[in-house]
Amino acid sequence: MAKETLTVTDNRTGKTYEIPIEHEAIRATELARIRVRPDGPGLLSYDPAFMNTASCKSRITFIDGDRGILLYRGYPIEQLAERSTYLETAYLLIKGELPNAEHLAQWTHNITMHTIVHENIKAFMDGFRYDAHPMGMLVATVGALSTFYPDAKLIFDPESRRIQTHRLLAKMPTIAAFAYRHAIGMPYVYPDNALSYTGNFLNMMFKITELRYKPNPVLERALDVLFILHADHEQNCSANAMRSIGSSQADPLSALAGACAALYGPLHGGANEAVLRMLQGIGSVEHIPDYIKRVKAGEVRLMGFGHRVYKNFDPRGKVIKKLADQVFEVTGRNPLLDIALELERIALEDDYFVKRKLYPNVDFYSGIIYQAMNFPVDMFPVLFAIPRTAGWIAQWLEMVQDEEQRIARPRQIYLGHAQRDYTPIDKRPEPRG
Numbered sequence: 023m024a025k026e027t028l029t030v031t032d033n034r035t036g037k038t039y040e041i042p043i044e045h046e047a048i049r050a051t052e053l054a055r056i057r058v059r060p061d062g063p064g065l066l067s068y069d070p071a072f073m074n075t076a077s078c079k080s081r082i083t084f085i086d087g088d089r090g091i092l093l094y095r096g097y098p099i100e101q102l103a104e105r106s107t108y109l110e111t112a113y114l115l116i117k118g119e120l121p122n123a124e125h126l127a128q129w130t131h132n133i134t135m136h137t138i139v140h141e142n143i144k145a146f147m148d149g150f151r152y153d154a155h156p157m158g159m160l161v162a163t164v165g166a167l168s169t170f171y172p173d174a175k176l177i178f179d180p181e182s183r184r185i186q187t188h189r190l191l192a193k194m195p196t197i198a199a200f201a202y203r204h205a206i207g208m209p210y211v212y213p214d215n216a217l218s219y220t221g222n223f224l225n226m227m228f229k230i231t232e233l234r235y236k237p238n239p240v241l242e243r244a245l246d247v248l249f250i251l252h253a254d255h256e257q258n259c260s261a262n263a264m265r266s267i268g269s270s271q272a273d274p275l276s277a278l279a280g281a282c283a284a285l286y287g288p289l290h291g292g293a294n295e296a297v298l299r300m301l302q303g304i305g306s307v308e309h310i311p312d313y314i315k316r317v318k319a320g321e322v323r324l325m326g327f328g329h330r331v332y333k334n335f336d337p338r339g340k341v342i343k344k345l346a347d348q349v350f351e352v353t354g355r356n357p358l359l360d361i362a363l364e365l366e367r368i369a370l371e372d373d374y375f376v377k378r379k380l381y382p383n384v385d386f387y388s389g390i391i392y393q394a395m396n397f398p399v400d401m402f403p404v405l406f407a408i409p410r411t412a413g414w415i416a417q418w419l420e421m422v423q424d425e426e427q428r429i430a431r432p433r434q435i436y437l438g439h440a441q442r443d444y445t446p447i448d449k450r451p452e453p454r455g
């Protein structure tokens with residue numbers, strides 16, 4: 023018998039059940055011991071959108087939403103943003119510990135050596151329309167990667183998992199940059215392996231005719247910090263998609279395409295793009311009160327505000343705000359910043375937002391920085407997907423090796439028709455309305 027239990031009494035039968043509590047949770051399957059009908063299935067728990075259901079045990083990322091704490095493998099996000107690099111943080115997330123100098127050098131080398139994509143990927147990308155959204159191109163091209171690497175199917179082979187990890191981390195920036203270059207009709211730029219992870223990404227995005235692209239070190243570092251902040255966020259919508267797809271034993275490249283698709287939506291990784299479009303739509307500080315009125319009337323959302331988990335502040339938002347100043351010193355101030363600052367000021371004093379615990383999230387300011395760095399707005403979700411690759415892989419690796427996991431298959435509460443006989447077409451009633 024577990025030390026801590028929850029006692030549940032079924033008022034219909036008077037029966038009492040002792041349900042073990044472990045890690046501050048009960049197993050939903052324990053509820054199945056409670057019979058709803060003598061011949062029927064056991065009691066289900068109903069939790070649309072997983073508001074209060076843990077789907078796994080994890081050792082990767084910890085969030086305390088009330089206190090605004092985010093830890094990767096125990097390390098506070100603020101310390102990693104200050105002192106680590108994206109590739110080191112990716113190592114930490116994926117392998118569980120910070121690397122020593124030798125391991126970091128080997129890891130960096132392994133990822134750098136996989137940055138080139140097969141030439142057919144270029145031909146594949148050429149097939150997209152000139153105005154294709156780069157996130158759509160990313161989703162499709164990452165999915166197509168699995169056709170280039172059929173060995174990715176060997177998900178129980180540690181060596182295959184290791185190689186897919188290097189491939190994904192290395193090729194995401196290349197595919198992302200190619201999507202952008204396709205959209206603007208510029209030639210694709212091959213990776214420059216002498217540059218850092220983010221320096222090379224800037225090179226593939228923005229190189230024109232110069233022999234060697236030299237990234238601005240402030241912007242290169244700012245992008246690296248943004249990548250650290252976006253690297254993982256425990257069981258969010260896209261991590262859940264990665265795990266759910268992976269649970270059918272699909273290869274990680276296909277699963278990651280699905281995770282990218284989940285990230286695309288405006289309530290998740292598409293929020294940074296939605297924030298920018300919202301700020302552009304508001305246009306000037308005088309229009310803010312009107313916009314707030316529309317938010318409160320439920321006509322629109324204040325994009326970049328609110329979070330399923332953070333109910334106090336988003337620690338990533340605080341780091342980003344500081345970063346913005348450093349970036350604007352190089353790029354000049356983004357005029358949208360004034361609108362964002364005023365919007366934040368008004369919202370934080372307004373009862374509607376205070377009551378609902380709505381605070382700026384990571385994406386409220388990230389778009390303004392990206393725009394100042396010359397990234398077009400439709401690249402913003404892509405800029406989220408690149409670093410989140412580390413988190414998706416870490417989540418997938420944990421899931422594949424977790425003996426408790428099986429194919430993800432939720433139950434449902436069926437409210438449709440009971441069994442009925444097929445009606446021939448000439449006997450069916452006229453459609454109503």
Ligand code: ACO
Binds near residue numbers: 322328330378383
């Ligand atoms: N603007 C206005 N009202 C909001 C907002 C918002 N951004 N977010 C939540 N609310 C209100 C809801 O209308 C609801 O009010 P009600 O109780 O009167 O009906 C209440 O706050 C609770 O909102 P839910 O939608 O139930 O909260 P949930 O946890 O499901 O949603 C989410 C979280 C999706 C992030 C939501 O806050 C939102 O849509 N934010 C804007 C989009 C955004 O910035 N997404 C990025 C999230 S961070 C990330 O993915 C990196």
